[in-house]
Amino acid sequence: MDQNPPGIRRRLLLASAAGAGGAAALGLHGTARAAGPEAEALAGTAAASPAGPVVVTPANQQYPDLVRALNARYVAKPESVRVVDAPDQVAPIVAEAARAGKRLTIRSGGHCLEDFVYSPQTQLVLDLSKMNGVYYNSRLNAVAVEAGARLLDVYEKLYATWGVTIPGGICYSVGIGGHVSGGGWGMLVRRDGLVVDHLYAVEVVIVAADGTVATVIATREADDPHRELWWAHTGGGGGNFGVVTRYYFRSPGASGTDPRNLLPKPPGEVLFSAVSWSWSDLTKEEFVRLVRNYASWHVANIGADSPTRFLTSFLLLNHRSNGQIGMVTQVDAAAPDARGMLDAYLAHMSGGIGTEPGALTEQMGDMGAMPQFAAPRRLPWLQATRFAGTTNPLLNDPTLRAEYKSAYMRADFPPRQAEALYKHLTRTDIDNPKINIQLTPYGGRTHKVRETDTALPHRGAAFKMLWSVLWNEPAEDAKYLAWTRESYEETYADTGGVPVPNAVTDGCYINYPDADLGDPLRNRSGVSWATLYYKGNYRRLQQVKAKYDPGNFFRHRQSVELPAP
Structure with missing residues (x-):
């Protein structure tokens, strides 16, 4: 108590x-x-x-x-x-x-x-x-x-x-x-x-x-x-x-x-690593192996008490025009055999890939270039946190225009999904190094909590994904909205263009809201945006809405709806 x-x-x-x-x-x-x-x-x-x-x-x-x-x-x-x-x-x-x-x-x-x-x-x-x-x-x-x-x-x-x-x-x-x-x-x-x-x-x-x-x-x-x-x-x-x-x-x-x-x-110190793979050297088969390596590690290490829960890693899948795919990894330096854990993870990620990882020298989504971390370095926790959170000048760009989509993943990518990612990240009709699909971690202690214990229900996810498509000119809105929708919907074509909760995918993240989920032309799954965000918790949220905001005073395009009378 x-x-x-x-x-x-x-x-x-x-x-x-x-x-x-x-x-x-x-x-x-x-x-x-x-x-x-x-x-x-x-x-x-x-x-x-x-x-x-x-x-x-x-x-x-x-x-x-x-x-x-x-x-x-x-x-x-x-x-x-x-x-x-x-x-x-x-x-x-x-x-x-x-x-x-x-x-x-x-x-x-x-x-x-x-x-x-x-x-x-x-x-x-x-x-x-x-x-x-x-x-x-x-x-x-x-x-x-x-x-x-x-x-x-x-x-x-x-x-x-x-x-x-x-x-x-x-x-x-x-x-x-x-x-x-x-x-x-x-x-x-x-x-x-x-x-x-x-x-x-x-x-x-x-x-x-x-x-x-x-x-x-x-x-x-x-x-x-x-x-x-x-x-x-x-x-x-x-x-x-x-x-x-x-x-x-x-x-x-x-x-x-x-x-x-x-x-x-928090950790007193962390091991911080940033590496990249050159797009010019990666074959399609190696790209598919790389993203599946990330997925398979997180699925295998999902447990709440896994000794690997002290490791966090982000795989940054940039459009080919960026030149690189990046990966940023942090490990609690006080974890048992922290350096061995990091080395084993980096080896797993390179498994089956002939291209050797090098320095991360390009800006990638929310991360700036980090060439000084090609070899892992030990940093005080707050220094690493401040560094990782402030490297992106885009956050202060007043012309920034963007579109975002998300997905929770419970299992390894089916080959068709990984191939769809490759297809759209190598399209030649687009030339924008700021296009980015991020694979980010879940599991560990998130897996300890039951789906109904919090309103956020995605406790069975091993990792999640963020489509982050950034540009600067209003005249290019239609082009980049189309790329985002096409790449996302083809990745999840087997389930109506969205990651419906099932054995492989687990819906979407409400903090990456996506109005397209409510459009039947874009979401052809028959599964509502509310279920994608909240799964079986939505009806309970509606009851809270009825009690505390019965007049629906607080609302937006995807706000919790009042229950039907």
Whole structure:
């Protein structure tokens, strides 16, 4: 059972019981408040004096910078952007939008890969990116992270202050708000699981059917009446149930009240390796062998207690015009025989391939060139994390346009799938070194959790895939959208153009949203986008939606739908 300071379980029960009295007990009509025990927990540790909320309209100079996504395909024209820097500023803005019937969307870090935040329907953007505190909350005995905090800032604060971390993503500038709610993962995924596997509680601003707005804290305690709201935020996706203002992290089984013991300690040092294979030297047969080598290793080493769970590796399949296929690998240097584990993995990846790996000298998707790591080097963990997360200048390119697709894989590639990848990555009608299909790890500790224990159900996956197609000119949109769709749909042609859950594939990742999954012209499988993202957990998510957002106030193109009457 989770360890809590004296009295906290009783306070949580009292706070939850308030919800049983109906909308009036959750807040004041047309206003927002948090009262009693919840207000105590909200207080937490005081942050710096807030400057917000700030209202930015088209009349303000900064407006154009605040209405565009990282993906330049998506630019909105809201009536205003509300920039907040403290959690208690959120509920009044939500109440205002609810009273006026305004379409509100929420930005934490600005990395949403579809138009869920910046769409033509958006009337008010709630920008949480300056609400970024990280501190210990004694009342919940957990580390609080405000929803606008960026991942690298979180890692640096957690590690410098308490010597701990959460196993989140790689890219430094991802906002934690959407990352966690979608079931985020990163370099420590096989060693420590998903970030949601360490989520103790979530603080959410919700809207009742009559427009009442309230702030609710939901925990993973078995007897918390709001536990389902916590569960929905362990992979149910952002923008579905309310505005997350804070996440509270404490690992299951952690004891005591010292923050240094509440979350995983990352590796003190890692072995970091970056190699590449030259496209000019690879035959089709060698390419197929390379991708199947990656798949077979991850399938064979999927176990939660596998001694290889300390190794994480990314295979970066670039279009032939890049010149190279790359692979970045990290191993916890304290793992038993860490160097032997790395050497055995690199040997496995080269098995059956005559082309020798060399230095990684080209930019590849989210990774920059890393020629200095052709031979593995030992680095302090935070140095390696900072390096891996900040090597990509594309993250600051204001002209970047992109399309993304995803797939979870449970088994080795059938030869036809691997051959489809080769066909499209060697097409000569495309010349773009920024086209990239990434194979990324799962298994290990992610495999320890049952499919229904979190909203993210893909616990049987051995690895996953990301189609990342990047370009800069609007005139090329049609060309690159077509390449992405054609390559993806041919890879999964046997199942209607998408990776339906079966013995080989396991659906799609909600944090790489793909609007095409809802288009019957693109998804011909007969399996809905909701099943691809959530599998059998979707009906449960719909029940949470009905309870906490019965008016469907929080919505976008692929938001959780209310259950049928």
